[in-house]
Amino acid sequence: VICFLNIDRIVSFLGATEYTATYIKDYLTIILGFSCFPMLSYYMEVLVKVDGFPKLATIGVCTAAVCNIVLDYIFVIKLGFGVKGAAYATGLSQMFSATLFFIHFLGKKSKLGFVKFKVDFPTIKRAFLVGIPDFITELSAGITIFMFNRTILLLIGEIGVVTYTVISYVNTLILMTMIAVSQGMQPLVSYNYGKGDKASFTYYFKLAVKTIGILSLAAYAISTIFAEPISRFFIDKEEVELLSYSVKSSRIYAPAFLILGFNIVLSGFYSAVEKPKYAMIISLGRGLIIIAASLFIMVNIFGDTGIWISTTVSEIICLVVSVTIFMKYFFKDLFLNNKLSANTKMKIIEDIED
Structure with missing residues (x-):
């Protein structure tokens, strides 16, 4: 309304x-x-x-x-x-x-x-705290697009908006793929974490990280090698200047695809083990604070090219923060001396296939 x-x-x-x-x-x-x-x-x-x-x-x-x-x-x-x-x-x-x-x-x-709905404030509070990082992620997507559109219109004009639209389509496809891996991991990690099975939930987390690594390399390679065919899918080939600018900008933006998946899966992991504070730090950083600062600084240093660089810079900074949190609070306690037996590993693989 x-x-x-x-x-x-x-x-x-x-x-x-x-x-x-x-x-x-x-x-x-x-x-x-x-x-x-x-x-x-x-x-x-x-x-x-x-x-x-x-x-x-x-x-x-x-x-x-x-x-x-x-x-x-x-x-x-x-x-x-x-x-x-x-x-x-x-x-x-x-x-x-x-x-x-x-x-x-x-x-x-x-x-x-x-x-029948029954008000249970402790449960609502718990769900609210765990859900805040995802809420920030969803909200920040719109805010980020708004910031980029305003900056692009100011510095480049409509040719830049069209280019950003092309990049946004590709970015959304890749982002949703990474989120799918994270969401697939979360219930498995959360369930095994809840019952105290460290070996199993660390296995699922490692599997998610490996999957993200493969997808990130594939996304970067495809978006770089096929930047022109992808741009041509959205832009008329007769628009030579627009097409050329779109291809160039897409390739400058592409390194972000190597990194963003790891930030997403780490944020998902923190939510799954009920550490929303750490997930919120990542969500706020990559979705609002760091990306806004990165956009402002990169534009002032590199001009309009800085618009396309800023996302990569933001994701790198967020990854450093994410990994620092992980190494400090999780790695030693959860990931050392938690090896799966061969039988347990086979059971997990069978469960995944089912």
Whole structure:
């Protein structure tokens, strides 16, 4: 309701130009009507995984993505609804996935279910503290985009905004992949940590770190080698200057992909073992404080090129902080002399395959 009543102010605050303001307002007006469904879908997706149905969570997310693509084609291309069509497609696809997850919890297979709500302040406080880092991560994504867009418009103009849009699409895809690894690790680490099985939860953590390492190298290589084809996917090849600038900027930005996954998995680990203070330090750092400082400093040193360097610098600083915390408070106690027996390791592998 607040957003609906202040939509013109929001559009102006976001830095919309005279050309883009109408499109932004049209999109926001529609998507706000569906705003509860992305939140419900995201929330219940996590609960479905905790409930022991990771395949259903994957099906729900993939189905929503396919629905979005199909509805985009119908509403935007076939019916010519433009930006409004894209908003309807996004809203309806999220509504579909939220409904799918909701039906699961009404079924007999679910171990979790809807019960009469009872206020338990200690439990709420505990959940609140553990959830704050993820809240900051989600909130900071929008703030970071806002900071970058304002800086880019000021220093480069619309050519920079288009370039940042291309980079943001790639960054979001890679970021979501890293978050998926972190979220997959968290219940396994949390469960084994809760029952005091250090060997098992350290195994899962190490597995997540190794996976992040492989994905990070792949993400960097693909985004660097295929920077031009990726940019061409979004930009008309006749826009030679824009395409060239986008390719150059994407390659400057790419080293961030080598690092961000490790920050995400470390933050997820701290939340899983109920150390939200450390997770919050990482989330605040990489999402708000350090990235803002890095953007300001890099721009003042390198000009517009500093915009694309700032994320890498921010992630490096955050990684130093993350690893320092880990080495000081966790490494010696949890990761030395906690080797798995061959039988235990085989059992874990069988559980993962199941």
